[in-house]
Amino acid sequence: MTTRLHRRQFLFLGMGSIATVLAGGAVVRSMQSSSRGSRPAGAARLSSSAGELELDLVAEARAGTIPGGPAKVLTYNGRSPGPLLEVNPGDRVLIHLQNRLNQPTNLHFHGLHIPPTGSADNVFLHVAPGGSTTYDFTIPSNHQAGLFYLHPHQHGVSADQVFGGLAGTLIVRGALDRIPEMAAASEHVLVLKDFASGSGNPGSAMGMGRMLGREGPLLTVNGALNPELSIASGGLLRLRLLNASNARIYRLALEGHTMQLIATDGGAIAKPELLEELLLAPGERADVLVQGNQRVGSYSLQALPSQPSGHMGMGAMGSPAGSGSTLATLRYSGAVKPLALPMALIPVPEMPAPERTRRFVMGHAMGGMGSHGMGMGFQINGASFDPNRIDTRVELGSTEDWVIVNNDVMDHPFHLHTNSFQIVNSSEQRPAPRAWKDTILLRAGQEATIRVSFQDFPGRTVYHCHNLDHEDLGLMGVLQIDGKPS
Ligand SMILES: [Cu+2]
Structure with missing residues (x-):
């Protein structure tokens, strides 16, 4: 049985400022692919339509396709990371999770402000191997726009399942996306995840590896090694980064470019903040803008050597040694009339005094x-x-x-x-x-x-x-x- 939320849920997250932005001549990003009725399996991106997003989500092991990577990867709908879900505030979300793993699993909607109970973000819910359940919740009408993270939260095997490949992303659209400079930017969601090498054993680590937290030597972006991103000269690129790794902390830099931070885990900040590099721990997200203002060429998105604390000289097991690793390559392609950075984003209200x-x-x-x-x-x-x-x-x-x-x-x-x-x-x-x-x-x-x-x-x-x-x-x-x- 599922619990249905007929009531609209409300929360306080600075709605006054959102109304101001809306009044400023907003452009709404058009929604692609309808999901109602068809529920296409295997689609890379599923967007809500008519206030609802409904999909089947099958968790299962598949043959790995990362060169040098593990023989088996854990997938949602055959993908690692799973499909990108895209919803609007007020939408109802129905996810029919089928567990084809050999151990129990469940789903956590990391960062979403939805009930922790019933068939919503309930990590105390368990789906047995071969079993299924339906997650059914409504995104609050005043939910912040942002990038959120779906992953298993089955205590005792969460790390096995996430390290093995289970991850998904969910975008809530909103006022941030309607700021004209943001709407003009081209957007990429980048899921950063390390995998074990083919010789490594991804599941059920024991001892020290588990105590430190497992890291793998293969640094993937959206399941691929060194994918290419394109940027037009004069263009604006919006990179929405998620660290979906089990333990690896990324210190990110984009060769030849600075980044402008525009949103953190839960939503936008008040104005862009210049970044030379970005530290991203597991579960964290960051939204950055990159300006195509350098000489035409190729530039690498780098994972710089992190400085793990670890008094035992640990915390970076399996990390590539020495200088940075290339996660992805940014390549200039074409040219557009130079796009400006937004001057203002979404004010973040001060919180009430603590009790x-x-x-x-x-x-x-x-x-x-x-x-x-x-x-x-x-x-x-x-x-x-x-x-x-x-x-x-x-x-x-x-x-x-x-x-x-x-x-x-x-x-x-x-x-x-x-x-x-x-x-x-x-x-x-x-x-x-x-x-x-x-x-x-x-x-x-x-x-x-x-x-x-x-x-x-x-x-x-x-x-x-x-x-x-x-x-x-x-x-x-x-x-x-x-x-x-x-
Ligand atoms: Cu810890």
Whole structure:
């Protein structure tokens, strides 16, 4: 049975500013392919029509096609990454998930502000091998435009399944896309994911590899090695980046070019911010604009050597050594009348004052605390994940500051489900613009304060490390949001 949401859901995410942008002469990107009725299997992109997106999503292992890559890749509808879904605020989404894996699975809609319960973003739902279920939810009418991430969240095997290839993307269209300069840009979604080499064993890692979080040596973009992107001289390229890797942290730079940051995990920022390079931890997204203002030629999108903290000199297992790796190649092709950068994007409202502050300390303990008896248990505030225990109880409608402390020798990207947050304080030196985030990287020894309002949706949800091996080994807590939806 599925729960249907007939009610429109509302949340506070700066609607006043969206109305201002709409009044400014917007261009609506036209929607392609209709899904209603036809539900084409195997399509690379599926867009909603008439307020609904319905699709079958089949999770299964297929023969790998990455040169030098694993013999088997885990796919959605035969693809890794799976189809790109494109919806509008207010749309109903129906996903018929079929599990053709040999282990249970489920879906998490990373970053979406939808209920954590019923048949929506419910990570406590499990779909047995051979089984199926229907995810059925409505994108709130005032949801932020952004890039969101579908992936399995089956505790204990999340990392196996994500490292094996399961990932999907979902775009919510909105005011950001209607800003004329944005509408004029050409857009590419880039799913960054590392794969094991053919000789590696992608599934069920044990011991150290699992403790550090598995990284593979093959750095793919949308499942391909070094794909080509084209940009016109004078043109504007919008790159929508998702780190769908299990553990790898990317330090990205585009040869010969700067990037302009326009959106973070949960949506747009107020104005473009110049970036020389971009750090992207697992689960994080970034939207950048690139101007085609250099000499005609080819330029590489590079993954520069990251600086893992890891006191044991670890955290980059399987990383290419030395200088950067080329992830993709940007090639100039044609010319257009030079396009300008947008001057203003979407204001990010200041959050209400917090009603209380909590502290979350991430670390690990030796001695079989993990749910899989690996002799290693990751913990938050001294406890490994237990789905039957509520770790944190908050009131619907309240605002809190959470101090997240990484007391460990490894890096931990902290992710909160259901509600986006703002970073109010961090050990990073560089001041960051106010932004909507759902994942924040904490290097070993770092701490940060995030501010979150628990809006619209009561129920049980989770927060965890997005190094998914760490999550599977216990670095996750249960959040209960008490209250009645308004
Ligand atoms: Cu971690």
